[in-house]
Amino acid sequence: MSELMVRADRVHKVFGRNHVLRGVSMEVKAGEVACLLGPSGSGKSTFLRCINHLETIEGGRIYVDGDLIGYREQGEHLRELTEKELAEQRQDIGMVFQRFNLFPHMTALENIVCSPMTVKREGRVKATQFAKELLEQVGLGEKANAYPSELSGGQQQRVAIARALAMRPKLMLFDEPTSALDPELVGEVLDVMKGLAESGMTMIVVTHEMGFAREVADTVTFMDGGVVVEHGTPEQVLVNPQEARTKEFLSKVL
Amino acid sequence: MSSRNVVADIPDDVRIHAKKVRHPMRMLAAVVLLLLVVGIIIDGAGREAYDWAAFGTYIFDPRIVQAAGVTIQLTVYSMVIAIALGVLLAVMRQSPNKILGYISWVFIWIFRGTPVYVQLVFWGLFTVIYKTINVGIPGMEPWWSFGTADVLGLFWIAVIGLALNEAAYMAEIVRAGLLAVDSGQVEAATALGMNWRRTMGKVVLPQAMRVIIPPTGNEVISMLKTTSLVTAVPFSLDLYTRSRDISSETLNPIPLLLVASVWYLVITSILMVGQHFLERRFSRGHVRRVSRSAGGAEKSQGVTKLIKTVPAFGADTGENGDRR
Numbered sequence: 001m002s003e004l005m006v007r008a009d010r011v012h013k014v015f016g017r018n019h020v021l022r023g024v025s026m027e028v029k030a031g032e033v034a035c036l037l038g039p040s041g042s043g044k045s046t047f048l049r050c051i052n053h054l055e056t057i058e059g060g061r062i063y064v065d066g067d068l069i070g071y072r073e074q075g076e077h078l079r080e081l082t083e084k085e086l087a088e089q090r091q092d093i094g095m096v097f098q099r100f101n102l103f104p105h106m107t108a109l110e111n112i113v114c115s116p117m118t119v120k121r122e123g124r125v126k127a128t129q130f131a132k133e134l135l136e137q138v139g140l141g142e143k144a145n146a147y148p149s150e151l152s153g154g155q156q157q158r159v160a161i162a163r164a165l166a167m168r169p170k171l172m173l174f175d176e177p178t179s180a181l182d183p184e185l186v187g188e189v190l191d192v193m194k195g196l197a198e199s200g201m202t203m204i205v206v207t208h209e210m211g212f213a214r215e216v217a218d219t220v221t222f223m224d225g226g227v228v229v230e231h232g233t234p235e236q237v238l239v240n241p242q243e244a245r246t247k248e249f250l251s252k253v254l
Numbered sequence: 255m256s257s258r259n260v261v262a263d264i265p266d267d268v269r270i271h272a273k274k275v276r277h278p279m280r281m282l283a284a285v286v287l288l289l290l291v292v293g294i295i296i297d298g299a300g301r302e303a304y305d306w307a308a309f310g311t312y313i314f315d316p317r318i319v320q321a322a323g324v325t326i327q328l329t330v331y332s333m334v335i336a337i338a339l340g341v342l343l344a345v346m347r348q349s350p351n352k353i354l355g356y357i358s359w360v361f362i363w364i365f366r367g368t369p370v371y372v373q374l375v376f377w378g379l380f381t382v383i384y385k386t387i388n389v390g391i392p393g394m395e396p397w398w399s400f401g402t403a404d405v406l407g408l409f410w411i412a413v414i415g416l417a418l419n420e421a422a423y424m425a426e427i428v429r430a431g432l433l434a435v436d437s438g439q440v441e442a443a444t445a446l447g448m449n450w451r452r453t454m455g456k457v458v459l460p461q462a463m464r465v466i467i468p469p470t471g472n473e474v475i476s477m478l479k480t481t482s483l484v485t486a487v488p489f490s491l492d493l494y495t496r497s498r499d500i501s502s503e504t505l506n507p508i509p510l511l512l513v514a515s516v517w518y519l520v521i522t523s524i525l526m527v528g529q530h531f532l533e534r535r536f537s538r539g540h541v542r543r544v545s546r547s548a549g550g551a552e553k554s555q556g557v558t559k560l561i562k563t564v565p566a567f568g569a570d571t572g573e574n575g576d577r578r
Contacts, residue, residue: 052445054441083449083450087444087448087449088447090444090445090446090447091446091447094445095445097438097441097442099438101436101438101439101441101442102442103439103456103457103461104539105460105538105540106539114446114456115443115447118448118456119446119448147539148539149539149540164445164446167446
């Protein structure tokens with residue numbers, strides 16, 4: 001349990017003239033749940049998107065399960081990975097988005113089997129069976145044939161989680177998974193995530209759900225202005241923060 | 255699934271049975287127009303110039319039926335080429351490679367900016383301007399050489415002329431369709447490990463089709479009628495040119511104009527039916543099937559509508575989300 005799943009070393013990200021990440025370092029052990037907190041524009045979502053190379057990085061290194069993300073080391077130099085190599089890296093990293101991003105022209109079941117069948121070339125029978133198990137697991141066994149537009153936001157997000165799990169990832173990234181939901185639908189999504197954490201999945205969660213962070217997270221990282229301000233256990237960061245910026249942020253959200 | 259009349263649930267003592275507002279001017283306009291239409295039909299049926307007997311003679315004339323077939327072939331072949339080329343041009347426009355983008359832009363600029371009739375005259379002269387085409391390195395003996403007139407019959411020159419012009423329009427239609435697909439869809443597919451080709455084929459294009467099909471249907475119908483310009487090539491076996499040729503023998507042009515018009519109308523109508531079914535196929539997931547209790551359905555509609563109308567969130571702007 002002590003091996004590193006994610007190791008980010010002094011990651012820099014620049015959008016035009018905007019230096020969004022200014023040397024973010026972070027380590028997540030296998031089986032851990034890491035919560036990323038921070039105010040708007042702190043770079044926490046950007047950092048998450050760098051982990052599966054949805055965003056390129058301009059400095060530093062990110063390793064997932066020992067593999068350098070996005071590049072290959074050739075002696076002194078780095079070479080960009082090809083599209084195919086990037087796709088292979090991403091297969092092991094599941095991602096859940098704030099706005100679900102389910103494919104609207106496919107049913108819940110089709111959404112889930114789509115990538116195992118096209119990317120991993122799994123057979124339809126096998127993929128469908130696993131997809132049904134996943135739907136049961138997120139409590140939507142009877143919604144297999146519903147289109148996303150026929151599901152509530154909470155149900156859509158649970159399908160999106162099942163879709164990411166269908167690729168049997170080593171790591172799950174959650175980008176504010178409950179921020180686009182009506183308040184009464186937040187709980188059902190958090191419950192699924194809690195179950196996933198208990199099953200031993202390594203998770204990095206950008207969230208504003210302090211209750212979830214306190215209850216489920218193994219580590220909490222507070223970011224502001226593109227740097228890590230404070231990192232520690234939920235107890236350390238949320239209950240006894242040392243930094244002024246952390247205290248100020250927590251006083252606003254709690 | 256319930257399709258029963260819910261209005262019946264409203265208690266009788268509160269149910270509204272209001273008298274409808276009358277619109278006498280609308281009524282009058284409708285009656286006047288209807289009388290006018292009936293008048294034109296009765297007049298047209300008896301008018302000598304239309305020569306309905308001749309219309310009856312020529313409507314199923316083998317030459318006309320064959321010409322209708324040629325017109326359909328011109329339409330289908332040129333549209334197939336135009337759609338394929340249009341997709342290619344649209345994807346080139348989106349390419350990170352600037353040169354590919356500019357070439358696509360220039361193609362569209364030229365072929366959309368000049369009249370199709372003029373283009374067809376030009377392609378008709380193509381075999382005169384370029385008598386032979388040599389494949390090889392300039393200054394060396396060509397590897398392969400052929401005479402253009404041997405390879406390109408007038409029919410195919412007409413098809414290519416129509417297709418190149420149409421491709422410029424199709425490129426813009428396809429581009430609009432691609433742009434209409436939310437960027438989150440590409441991100442989700444990418445995060446799932448799909449490559450660009452699969453992302454396009456499985457995720458983006460099927461959704462873009464919903465936006466692409468209605469204007470493409472218009473283009474097919476428009477193309478059917480534009481084929482009447484192939485006389486500029488000069489190609490003469492299409493529906494309109496053929497009926498003109500027949501009428502120049504009979505010296506009775508009006509019934510043949512009607513014959514051609516009826517054939518164009520019939521083919522257009524068939525195409526409209528096809529378009530309807532295609533649109534239904536690609537609206538999958540967008541036409542809502544209400545399958546739950548009224549309250550639940552309403553709630554989920556509210557949520558989905560909200561999500562669709564919220565402008566795309568940036569990477570990190572969800573701060574006003576729910577807090578606990």
